[in-house]
Amino acid sequence: MSAVIDDVRTEALFVSDLQRSEEPTAELIREAITATVDRLGAHGCAALVAQEFGEHPDCALGRMRWARMAVRHAFAA
Template sequence: MSPTSTIPMSRADLAKVLFTTRLRPSDRPRPEQVRAAIDDRLHTCGGDPMIYAGLVAQEAGDHPETYAPRMRWALATVAVAYADRMLTAA
C-alpha cells in the first residue's frame, strides 16, 4: 500500500512533497511518475509534512526567483496526478 493511500494529505501537502523531488517541469512527468515520486519521497522521509514544509521554505529563501513558478507547477501537477482520488481541502 502506498503512503499517500494511508496518510490523508491535502493537495498543498502533496505539492510540497513533489516540490522536494527530483522531478522537474521539463521532465513532463506522467501522473503515475508523479505519484511514484511522491510515494518514494514520503517513504524516504517518514511521511512527516513538517519536513517538506521546511525544505520548501529553505528553497524559497535560497531561490526566490524560481520558487513561485515551481510551486505553481507542483500544485497543477498534483491536481492532475490525483484527479481521480479524494483529497482533503488545501
C-alpha cells in the first residue's frame, strides 16, 4: 500500500464517527473510511485533522495512533 493512500485512510478514519471503544471490525473500519472520503474528500479529511490537532492536541494524538494501527490492521494483505 502506498504511503499516501495509507495517510488518506488514516485521516479519514480519524475524522470519522467510528470510535475505538466500539472495537470496530476491519470491515466497519473500511466502510467508515470509504464513507468519510466520499463525504469529505481527501483534502477535507486533512483539514479536519489539522483542526482537531489545533483545538484538542491532547486527545488528537491518541486517536491518530489508534487510527493508524486500525488502518494497518483493516488493510493488511
